[in-house]
Amino acid sequence: MSKESKTSNSKELSPEQHEEILGKLKDRFEKNMDRHKDLEWANIHAKLEANTEKLWSLSEMERTEGEPDVIGHDKETDEYIYCDCSKESPKGRRSVCYDREALESRKQHKPENTAIDMAADMGIEILTEEQYRGLQKFGNFDLKTSSWVKTPDNIRKLGGAIFCDRRYDTVFVYHNGAESYYAARGFRGSLRV
Incomplete structure (x- = not known):
């Protein structure tokens, strides 16, 4: 393709x-x-x-x-x-901050896109923490990377966003400023057909 x-x-x-x-x-x-x-x-x-x-x-x-x-x-x-179901966070969706508001708040070194905008453009939903934990039942995902997950409104209103990964045979949930972005952090999505 x-x-x-x-x-x-x-x-x-x-x-x-x-x-x-x-x-x-x-x-x-x-x-x-x-x-x-x-x-x-x-x-x-x-x-x-x-x-x-x-x-x-x-x-x-x-x-x-x-x-x-x-x-x-x-x-x-x-x-x-x-x-x-890629072993690591999808390569073509990394180095993105969480959402448009976070992108616009950055004064310099802005990423090219956001997780929420990319998901919407693709017609998919970003995983929730619960969905992310459910995915982990099928294998060990994000052992070297991390993935933004749908952030609760109360956290987002305060400027934060959450992401998950798997380390030490455990799924961890972390927080960051929504405007942050890293080469090893992307997002995973889901689609109902």
């Missing part, structure tokens, strides 16, 4: 990109059955074919090296839950 989508503002995939992302998603699904026992690719494939904009979002998750995979199925809504 090329580094850019069909056009910079388009949320459509070319036929080649469409087939390529479906192939990658199917391969990852089949190689990681422990993440989605009792789920069948045919059902997920049908949902993806019926939701091309969400397939575009998954393509963006893949392009930014998130390695999206199915980690659950919401039986009430009949939605499959995709999440970034």
Whole structure:
């Protein structure tokens, strides 16, 4: 898949990109059955074919090296839950501060983007702390990196934001000024299809 989508503002995939992302998603699904026992690719494939904009979002998750995979199925809504399953925080989403307000508050050395803006542009949701902890049940993620997570309003109003990582076989939650950014901190997202 090329580094850019069909056009910079388009949320459509070319036929080649469409087939390529479906192939990658199917391969990852089949190689990681422990993440989605009792789920069948045919059902997920049908949902993806019926939701091309969400397939575009998954393509963006893949392009930014998130390695999206199915980690659950919401039986009430009949939605499959995709999440970034890359071992470390996705490379194409690092060195970002938390949100637009934080970016604008920086006087100098501003990052190129924010976690919240990137997630919105990609059509995905940034993980909550609870979702991040749930992901960790499928493996050891962020052993060398960290990931911004959805910050509660009361913390954000005071200028802070939270992020998580895994060290010493434990998931840790930390805080930073929302305007901070680091080469080893990105964010993970989820998408319901």
